[in-house]
Amino acid sequence: MSGLEPFGARLRRAMDERGPLCVGIDPHASLLAEWGLNDDVAGLERFSRTVVEALADRVAVLKPQSAFFERFGSRGVAVLEKSVAEARAAGALVVMDAKRGDIGSTMAAYAESFLHKDAPLFSDALTVSPYLGYGSLSPAVALARESGAGLFVLALTSNPEGGEVQHAVRSDGRNIGATMLAHLSAENAGEEPLGSFGAVVGATLGDLSSYDLDINGPLLAPGIGAQGATPADLPRVFGRAVRNVVPNVSRGVLRHGPDAVTLRDAAERFAEEIRHTVTSS
Numbered sequence: 001m002s003g004l005e006p007f008g009a010r011l012r013r014a015m016d017e018r019g020p021l022c023v024g025i026d027p028h029a030s031l032l033a034e035w036g037l038n039d040d041v042a043g044l045e046r047f048s049r050t051v052v053e054a055l056a057d058r059v060a061v062l063k064p065q066s067a068f069f070e071r072f073g074s075r076g077v078a079v080l081e082k083s084v085a086e087a088r089a090a091g092a093l094v095v096m097d098a099k100r101g102d103i104g105s106t107m108a109a110y111a112e113s114f115l116h117k118d119a120p121l122f123s124d125a126l127t128v129s130p131y132l133g134y135g136s137l138s139p140a141v142a143l144a145r146e147s148g149a150g151l152f153v154l155a156l157t158s159n160p161e162g163g164e165v166q167h168a169v170r171s172d173g174r175n176i177g178a179t180m181l182a183h184l185s186a187e188n189a190g191e192e193p194l195g196s197f198g199a200v201v202g203a204t205l206g207d208l209s210s211y212d213l214d215i216n217g218p219l220l221a222p223g224i225g226a227q228g229a230t231p232a233d234l235p236r237v238f239g240r241a242v243r244n245v246v247p248n249v250s251r252g253v254l255r256h257g258p259d260a261v262t263l264r265d266a267a268e269r270f271a272e273e274i275r276h277t278v279t280s281s
């Protein structure tokens with residue numbers, strides 16, 4: 001199977017050309033209501049199409065959150081398929097936020113669902129959970145390599161509950177979050193200009209200087225906006241690794257809809273602030 005150019009290279013170029021902002025497509029029921037839409041498939045379709053039409057030709061990454069589509073069953077998943085295809089056709093990279101993770105043999109099927117080039121939901125990258133053991137993700141790593149796709153592995157998540165798992169210390173003295181970062185570093189060794197295997201590291205976490213964030217791969221950083229972090233926090237949280245950070249904003253942008261111009265302006269304000277803090281750090 002001949003795949004695309006590796007995700008890391010495509011992402012680096014998109015970040016250089018468009019700036020690193022990732023906007024989430026998270027059609028919460030409360031946002032549908034704020035946009036004057038019904039909490040049904042038609043409302044979902046209109047919401048998602050509006051975001052894609054407003055932003056896919058200008059932001060580097062769009063990240064649909066699968067749960068909000070799955071809520072509507074097969075018709076919601078059909079909207080998700082269409083949104084992914086339209087966003088990619090308009091030039092955005094799509095990170096499917098489905099946070100899959102299972103025993104290896106089942107993980108292979110999840111990988112086929114999102115990372116096989118002929119899959120209806122093929123996406124440029126997929127969020128995955130390594131908490132059945134990092135090795136259980138190997139079928140997804142292998143298929144991503146073959147397809148030119150990427151993964152974002154939950155390492156240090158933005159939510160306050162994450163520490164109970166991710167800060168737990170192993171017998172070798174390293175904590176679980178740091179262990180995931182080390183696995184990703186090994187995955188990305190020697191890749192230029194950037195590896196395809198990223199970590200999810202929350203922008204809400206404060207100073208992370210005790211972690212080696214230099215994984216030669218992208219760092220997806222949710223938590224800006226609704227969860228309280230700001231673009232100005234990025235250099236303090238990520239240090240030198242800030243240049244590989246893909247900051248995600250979902251509700252902080254989406255609450256400005258349904259008008260496309262207002263949505264674009266909101267995304268542009270975040271993008272500008274991010275550009276400013278990253279280039280001046």
Ligand SMILES: O=C(O)c1cc(=O)[nH]c(=O)n1[C@@H]1O[C@H](COP(=O)(O)O)[C@@H](O)[C@H]1O
Nearest residue numbers: 065097127157158200222226227249250251
């Ligand atoms: O993998 C993710 O995207 C993710 C990881 C994480 O640690 N924290 C986190 O908030 N997310 C996702 O990022 C988005 C954040 O949304 P907002 O808080 O509305 O900006 C949601 O879709 C979350 O599911």
